Amino acid sequence: MRRFVFVLLLLAGCSKGPEADLQYIGQARSSAAEWALVNERASLGQLTHPYVESMRRSLRSQIKSAKSALTVPGSRYDAEMEALLEQPDEAAPQQLRAHAERLKQIEDELESA
Numbered sequence: 001m002r003r004f005v006f007v008l009l010l011l012a013g014c015s016k017g018p019e020a021d022l023q024y025i026g027q028a029r030s031s032a033a034e035w036a037l038v039n040e041r042a043s044l045g046q047l048t049h050p051y052v053e054s055m056r057r058s059l060r061s062q063i064k065s066a067k068s069a070l071t072v073p074g075s076r077y078d079a080e081m082e083a084l085l086e087q088p089d090e091a092a093p094q095q096l097r098a099h100a101e102r103l104k105q106i107e108d109e110l111e112s113a
Contacts, residue, residue: 017071017072018072018075018077018110018113019110019113020071021069021070021071021072021075021077021110022107022110022111024066024067024069024070025066025077025103025106025107025110026107027062027063027065027066028062028063028066028067028077028080028081028084028103029100029103029104029107030100031059031062031063031066032059032063032084032096032097032099032100032103033096033097033100034055034059035055035056035059035060035091035096036093036094036096036097036100037093038052038055038056038059039052039090039091039092039093039096040093042090043093053089056089060085060089063081063084063085064085066081067081067082067085076106077103077106077107080099080102080103080106081103083099084096084099084103087099
């Protein structure tokens, strides 16, 4: 009986699915919010151009990495990450924040399920 319970616990820990993707959703959401902040500060002239370009590349890379690690391709959050990646580097901060908010809503839904 103990072995059976152990095997069940082991299988549950290895399960794939939306719950396994929570960390990647959070990473993409955080990167989107940071990208919005970078663009906001850049529009105010508070950041240097090399810094802005470097941050945008890094944040895009983080979002791509999170998206590629998803276990449920074709999901709502996968599509949201794709839409985020389609944004131009200079996207309006409010557009980027809207993507971050949608990812947060999905994240909250999955956490409460």
